Amino acid sequence: MRLSELSGKEIVDVKRAERLGVLGQTDLEINESGQITALIIPSVKWFGFKRNGNEIRVPWQHIKKIGTDMIIIDIPENQIQ
Template identity: 85%
Template sequence: MRLSELSGKEIVDVARAERLGVLGQTDLEINEKGQITALIIPSLKWFGLKRQGHEIKVPWEHIKKIGSDMVIIDIVETQYEE
């Protein structure tokens, strides 16, 4: 799958039934082999205009399904960083 195919998909946490963001507005953590190891999702407020100060790091293995419109993830509370 190409990065351009991921862009624009909504990221949804299945455990919390919560929309976390959109791919393309996230950062990617990439290892020395060029593989994506994690998604880093910024927390935004005020309709995305002001950064709240913390982010969510989602290891690649916590991505459960990549569909045509969204990415389903399953993460634990300890991954919500401040």
């Protein structure tokens, strides 16, 4: 799958039923061989202002499904950074 095919998809946490962001507004962590190892999702913005300075790191193995409009993740609460 190409990065252009991922761009614009909503990222949704299945456990919290919460929209975390849109790929394109997130950063990608890429290893030396060019594989994506994690999504780095910035803190939620409210009317354009950051609510807090934290970010969520989602390891690639926690991505459960990539659909046509969204990416479903399942990340344990104790692993949210």
